[in-house]
Amino acid sequence: MEHSMSIVTKNHITDVQRHAIYEALLQATSSGELQRGAITNVASHFSVSKRTVSRIWHRAMFQIDRGLPVDLSSNLAMVVGRKRVEVDFNQVLGIPLRRRSNIRSLASCLNVSKSTMHRRIKEGALRPHTNAIKPTLTHENKRARLEFCLSKVTRSLSSQILMFHDMFNVVHIDEKWFYMSRPSRRYYLLPGEDEPLRTCQSKKFITKVMFLAAVARPRFNVYGDEIFSGKIGIYPFTRLEPAKRSSKNRVAGTLETKPILSVTKEVTRSWLIEKVLPDIRAKWPGSQVGPIFIQQDNAKPHIDVNDSEFLEAASRDGFDIRLSFQPSNSPDLNVLDLGFFRAIQSLQEQEVLGTIDELVHAVQTSFERMQSQQLNNVFLTLQTCMKEIIKVQGGNNYQIPHIGKDRLGREGNLPLQIECDQNLIDEALLHLSA
Structure with a gap:
């Protein structure tokens, strides 16, 4: 055979x-x-x-x-x-959300095994969703958000189409804590690979530094070449202090970088006048016609828009730089909170850090590594968010829309401004007048 x-x-x-x-x-x-x-x-x-x-x-x-x-x-x-275990997913809507936070609890409510529930999720019968807490908005907050978004709508001189402002004269600033390491991190390991050991004295006191970031919208010429990156700068709230006693690493009196853990109005004013304003004047593209607005949130350390020291410094060298506040409880109206900070943090966390100086260098390097096109995309996302805010009459109960910016960019069809329907504006104005 x-x-x-x-x-x-x-x-x-x-x-x-x-x-x-x-x-x-x-x-x-x-x-x-x-x-x-x-x-x-x-x-x-x-x-x-x-x-x-x-x-x-x-x-x-x-x-x-x-x-x-x-x-x-x-x-x-x-x-x-083995026979397929049938699951009646119509019962899921009747299960409270608090019982749907993990596979074990949901499987118990549906009276099936965890493995069966896991297979159904992989098949797409259920979708996992990460839910973030949003700020509670009062009636006044919603009204202020709606008025703010409406103020950014302008009519095109050429086509008379309603569009959001291009925001070329706006600098967004905000603060964020960056940590030496996070208490919990995800890694992808081989089946037999040893799990990493990460230790610290206390998870409550992981070394951290607050940074002040300032960004504007990037500029590109007709060929798509970058004229202005939009990255004004990112500035750590740190100071140099002499070491009080000697150690194996340095002798007493050596200057060490220490984080400023309590940022006050005086500190914020100093950083704006001594760091942000000089960089705006040095990096701003071409001759500026009209005022430049620095948009900030309503945090207590932020100075008033009529601060005399700031106004004096902001009017030097022929510049007209002004402060403005975004609506309260509205991190979704600042490009840094909307996505740019997360992008910086994802790069920073890839570095091995041991000292505050290394943390500062990693954050600043990550800031410079971010592509200007990515920052431009966040400004476009901000415009789409403002359109959604108008739709929900100033609320924050909306999903960030996706318009395929990467695809549009590859095709050369990425818009500069997002259009806004006249009917939508009329409905918003009617709501405000009610």
């Missing part, structure tokens, strides 16, 4: 083995008839019973006589094996 198969020890043979037996029988035929002893020889070669070989041959001949293709597949495919 030309066919060589392993000894079958199970009760059922595979479809491949069935076809191999049939091919062996075909080679043992003469004028359409099996040779004497062919079934015995094939059964012995494949280690199956003569009855099994005979049944395969008669099944194939039955199909051939009726002009059917030879199909020797097992008839037990839908009879044997």
Whole structure:
């Protein structure tokens, strides 16, 4: 025999083995008839019973006589094996959200196993969702948010189409804590790889530094080349202090970088006047016509828009730089909170850090590594968010829309401004007048 198969020890043979037996029988035929002893020889070669070989041959001949293709597949495919556990997902809507926060709890409510629930989630019957807490908005907050977004809508001089302002004269500033390490981090390890050991004295006192970031919208020429990156700067709230005592790392009196853990109005004013304003004047593209607005949130350390020291410094060298406040409880109206900070943090966390100076360097390097096109995309996302805010009459119960900015950019169709319907504006104005 030309066919060589392993000894079958199970009760059922595979479809491949069935076809191999049939091919062996075909080679043992003469004028359409099996040779004497062919079934015995094939059964012995494949280690199956003569009855099994005979049944395969008669099944194939039955199909051939009726002009059917030879199909020797097992008839037990839908009879044997584990049966699919059916889950009534209509019950999910009746389960409180607090009981749907993990697979174990949800499986218990539906009276199925965790493995079954996990398989159904992978199949797409349920979708995992990470939910973030949003600020509570009062009626006054919603009204202020709606008025702010409406103030950013302008009419195109050429086409008379309503669009959001291009925001080329706005600098967004905000503060964020960056940590030396996070208490919990996700890694992807090989099955046999050792788990990393991360230690610290106390998870409550992980070294951290607050940074003040300032960004504007990038500029590109007609060929898509960058004219202005939009990255004004990112500034750590740190100070140099002499070491009080000697250690194995340095002698007493050596200047060390220490974080400023309490940022006051005086500190904020100093950083704006001594760091942000000089960088705006040095990096701003071309000659500025009209005022430049620095948009900030309503945090207590932020100075008033009429602060005399700031106004004096902001009017130097022919610049007209002014402060403005975004609506209260509205981090979604600042490009830094909207996505740019997260992008910086994801890069910073890839670095190995041991000192405050290394943390500062990692954050500043990550800030510079961010592509200006990504910052421009966040400004476009801000415009889409303002459109959604107008739709929900100043609320924050909306999903950030996706317009495929990367695809539009590759095609050369990325818009500069987002359009806004006249009917939407009329409805918003009617709501404000009510």
